[in-house]
Amino acid sequence: MLRRLLIADFVLVDRLELDFRGGFGALTGETGAGKSILLDALSLLLGERADANVVRAGCEKADLSAEFELASDSPAQAWLRAQDLGGDEAELLVRRVVDNNGRSRAYINGVPATATQLRELAEFVCDIHGQHAHQALLRPDAQRQLLDEHAGILDLARKVSQHWRDWSAARRASEEARAQQAGILREQEMLSFEVQELTALGFEAQDWETLNQEHARLSHAASLLDGASSALEAVSEGEQALDSQTERLAAQLAELASYDPALGDIAELLNEAAIRLEEAGHALRRYRERVELDPERLQQLEQRIADIVAAARKYRIQPDELPARLAASRTRLESLTALSDPAALAERERLAQASFEQAARELSAHRASAARTLSDAVTGAMQELAMAGGRFEIALLPEPEGSANGYEKVEFQVAANPSQTLRPLAKVASGGELSRIGLSIQVIASAAQAVPTLIFDEVDVGIGGGVAEIVGRRLRELGSTRQVLCVTHLPQVAAQAAWQWRVSKENRDGATLSRLDVLDEAGRIEEIARMLGGVNITATTRSHAAELLGF
Template identity: 70%
Template sequence: MLLRLLIQDFVLVDRIELDFRAGFGALTGETGAGKSILLGALSLLLGERAEGSVVRTGCDKADLVAEFEIAADSPATAWLLANDLSADEGVLLLRRVVDAGGRSRAYINGMPATATQLRELGDFLADIHGQHAHQALLRADAQRDLVDSHAGLRPLAKEVGALYRDWQAARRAREEAEKGAEALLHERDLLAHQVKELQNLGFNAADWEALNTEHARLAHAASLLEGAEMALEAISEGQAPLGAEAERIAARLSELSSYDSSLGEIAELLSDAAIRLDEAGHALRRYRDRVDLDPARLNEAEQRIEAVVSLARKYRVQPDGLAELLSESVTRLENLTQLADPAALQAREAAAHKAFTAQAQALSAGRTQAAQALGAAVTNAMQELAMAGGRFEIALQPEPDGSAVGFERIEFQVAANPNQPLRPLAKVASGGELSRIGLSIQVITSESQSTPTLIFDEVDSGIGGSVAEIVGRRLRELGSKRQVLCVTHLPQVAAQANWQWRVLKETNDGATRSRLMDLDEAGRIEEIARMLGGVNITGTTRTHAAELLGVKQG
């Protein structure tokens, strides 16, 4: 549930901090006062694309913060844990900073995040129904997505799309193989030779490094042996070995240290040096014994290096890239072998088609069940919304060959009056009818979703009177289960809310700002009266407002 929203330097708002409540809340105000600004800020916090135009005139940046309460077992909590963004238990903080240049930064629980992450997480937090949601329902893709979302079929629909693309890729592979069989066979023969040549080389990147090290040692074996002998002669085997000289000097200085103690430290250093020179002499003897003057082995190493370099030059890669080339060549050869085998290609295509068909049929079954239930629910709602005798159905138009969306097209059909045939929603619904049907669909589908916060932005346009009151009651019922916020211009809808805010637009010193009032009972009566009567509010209007609110006046 949304607990708090902080908006600073956003459009007409200098600074507003809002504390939200449970239940159904109404946001009202005069046209142009900035009612939708709050929802625009929340949309940005939920990952909508940011633009510099949202920054209040004269300011460098807009700063938006939202605090949500989330349950330990909620999908939002699971998403946070999966993305290493969890913080205090039960609390979620979203922040979005937009500068005047249009660049934005996003944060989740104080950690930097991307707009994509905000959108992913936002799907678990709030569902915003915008002012143009009714018109969106006229699009086939929006109708299909609504049914899939309502029925929890989105993951299956996504899988069906992927399987369809796999099937089409297998079909194209078969067709291409049939058209270019000769060219494929030629390429396969060349690759087979290349793979054989690389495999025969037996190249290994680690062996290549070891081979170069061994070659360097063998090629300079004489110099290495000469250097070792010279060092050994100087250290311990010559007429005046350094080790013996260091010991003699150390002994003499040690004797003299009885007269001057500062010589004792120098004597110790020379004594340590004598020990180290002795150790170096032993190590040099061992090294001398290992150095191998082996012309035959040197020749073998040179031939091996030449073979590797020659093959690398032939295939235009660096020597250490031969192993990767072999791996790529083997993979490509396997693919070409399949492409050159009509039976294998046909089997692959058949398997892909079978997998697509199985999941697409499961998707069709789920859509059929959801379409029947949703159609009946919307039809029932129409009877309450001044469309008695009207019918709403969701037709599944078969697509026998299938597509990326399954085996059917989805079409919303309506008969606004009794004895009328069902026709596509886009062709028969007037603006008012579309508003009522669209709002019914949104409320009904919202009831089946798990999103804890639902926001309706002037989706009640085109209705009024008793229909508006019924809509308000439906939103209030929905608010008993979820948190609901509705931006509305209808007093009948606002009167059904559990709490109400009014947005005001003020101009001071040439600057226009929006501010918000949390209305108490008296304030709600006055605001509902304004919505009913306009500028001139009379006692009768206030009485009517109080009646709508169910408030007894003394």
């Protein structure tokens, strides 16, 4: 569960440190006070896209961090270990920093992480239901996603999609092979010759520089020999050899140093120079012995270079690009060889189809079971939410040919009262009905999941009165098994919470900032009274608030 949230220079918040409790908590306040800022911060910590607008005006960066308490055997801990991001066995630390230029950095347990990793981790620690979650339920893809999440078969659904893509690719390969068989054979023949020719050339990219260096050395062997011999003559073998002259000069200065010590250092320098010249002479002698005039080898090199240049010119590339051309041609030839084998293509298509069909049938069975369970649960909840006699059903509409989503489309259907027939949710539900049905679906679906923290951001819009009180009780029941935080404008919902925070705006040093207060019993009575009565709060309103709270 979420234990702590630290926010610095984020939108209207300068600095805020929040310690969370378990159970059901309510976050209330006037419209525009910044209640959703806390949830926006948490969403950013859990991988939502960042931009410079979240940094408080005049600040260099927004700095957010959260601490979660984790069970040692939780799925989150297993994911952290698999990602090599494990820290303390009992806690998880997440941090995100956003610069005022929009660049962001993320950390999990102090280790740099990507936004993708944050989003993956979020699936195990927190589920946020936004303000527009009800409208999202009108989309077929959102309905299918919710059902698969409720059934715990998202991995299976992804596997079905992959099998479908594999099958589709195999079918396209077969069709391409049939339609282009003649062209494939011509290209295959051309590539076979090319691969054979370049393989016979036996050329590696690193050989080119070595070849050119050896060619340059052999083609200038006579000049190199002459130059080395002349240098050797001057350094150590001639009558006026430098090493001998330097040695004599060093000896003369060494004798004179007895009269003036200053010449001793110079004599030492000349002595070192003589040693160096002697070493140079040895090196030149060894070099001269190695250099050979080898016309035959030179001719071989010239022929080899000519062959490589001719091949490169033929394929209109640089010589050192020939190995890459050979590798690409081999790869293409292998793919063409597969395309030219109808039996192999048919077998590949058959296996891909069988894999899809098996996974899709398994997916259908899980969906059918989950659809019945969720339909019955939501229908039951509708009876408590002023929709007596209403029905909810998740219809699985067959797609015999299959698709990336399996063998069926998922469609939420509803009858708001007994006299109506079931019709698609998107076509029949009014705003108020959609709010009640959508909230029921989210609460029931969340109860079946293992995510320890659930957050509802004004998802109770469009309901009120006794229905709101029932919604509050539902959230309180949900809070008995996990942490639930609800941003709400409804006093009936807030009164059911075990703890409550109030968000307000204040002017500080010329800046408008959000402020959060943890409410005690008296504070809760006052806040619920404000939610009930507006600006003028009377003793009667406070009494009603205390009654709602059970104080």
